[in-house]
Amino acid sequence: MFQDSPIYDRLIAECGDVPAQVRREAERVSRELELVMRPLQSPGLDRPAGSPGNGWHRTALLPGPRPA
Template identity: 50%
Template sequence: MFQEAPIYRQLIAERGDVPAQVRGEAERIARDLQRVMPPMRVSAPVAAERAWSGAHGASAAPALPPGAQLG
């Protein structure tokens, strides 16, 4: 995409391929994080997850899951 643009080639010649360097660092950090902090496995039903995330409306109070009662 940008590789064909003359200004891009000039910037790479002057400064190095910064986007590629950043991408490489981001991938390395992601691998390190997965090693020390494996992804969590969540088994909550999608409906309950939506209720807790407030997907049912933009109210100030958190949504209650189906069947929950206020005390």
């Protein structure tokens, strides 16, 4: 991207490759979130792709106090 840029090369030498560090950290966090957000399944229990409980579903909460 900035291969022939002496200013960019100097910034990398002084501060490190911040965009690459951010990209690696974002990929790491994304992998961790995939593991955490994966639904729990018992070993040997395979559900069809369209069955209830397979995956996560977002639901909206209405404003106001939450039900007890």
